[in-house]
Amino acid sequence: MSPPLIHTLHEWMRVIMRHSMRNFILYTKEHKYSAAQLNTLLRIHRNGACSVSDLGEEMGVTSAAASQLLERLVQQGLAARSEDLRDRRNKVVTLTSAGRQIVQESIVVRQSWLDRLAELLTPEEQEQVNVALQLLIEKTVRLDEEEGPGRKS
């Protein structure tokens, strides 16, 4: 019965990585943002408002490193720090509109090939793929629930 699913999944992953990374690297070169900076912006985007140490912890660096990285983003007008009114030791990190725009652009360049890919499919194929991917997404959520049941307190 055709190549096993595992093999197909891995192959698909390889394809995705190759396409997305190529565009991502081109984007960073073009815009002079380092991978670390763009990565930080993406984290802030995903987390919504968060603290500096949260950021560092998630990226696997010390809070000092996170602070410095953030400082430069603030200087470039891409991120903002404000005080947490409930605990004034914390800073609340957010994106500025310029920062949000950078994030959006980087996501678009990374994913634009998917749009062109979708256009190559017939409506029937689109529906078939849609159902399969939604199944995968749903199961992945379940996978996360099983493995990290107690991450939020």
Added chain:
Amino acid sequence: MSPPLIHTLHEWMRVIMRHSMRNFILYTKEHKYSAAQLNTLLRIHRNGACSVSDLGEEMGVTSAAASQLLERLVQQGLAARSEDLRDRRNKVVTLTSAGRQIVQESIVVRQSWLDRLAELLTPEEQEQVNVALQLLIEKTVRLDEEEGPGRKS
């Protein structure tokens, strides 16, 4: 008719990136290899034997940068340089067995969640997903052919 395919594709991409990158970063931290080094190893792995400038061009850096990056990999025993007999200006870059092992491990780390994901599917679902992904892979190949018809001479 359910969310549009484009939306589902992008969501699936987001899921993949989050899972794979997290494991990838953990792996680099653990093994003290920088992202650039691991990236270089992966390129060599994908390209098979290639020259230094090929490497640099593909990674979007000067050949000087590629040479230095490679030098460190050689010192660590992960890559090897040998002379190209047909054109002795070129170096033929290959992985050592240690280098191949690192590459394999990093791929496994990045993709192991896919194996667990596959196990959550019934045989029928597996077949359904398998067919859909193979369709996507095949269409992506076609996409590449359309867009880069003359990349190899």
Added chain:
DNA sequence: CTTGATAGTTAAGAAGGCTAATATATGTCC
């Protein structure tokens, strides 16, 4: 108010990775 923990910043120094310029060896064309 004092003590001790926590969050963030700052400074100093090390390391990685980049470019540009230069050097060296090799290939190609006449």
Added chain:
DNA sequence: GGACATATATTAGCCTTCTTAACTATCAAG
């Protein structure tokens, strides 16, 4: 052979990012 192009290596200098170690501000408990 001689002139020029090509592939790689080397060097110097710069920028980014990391860590460690202070230091400041805030909170929480007594």
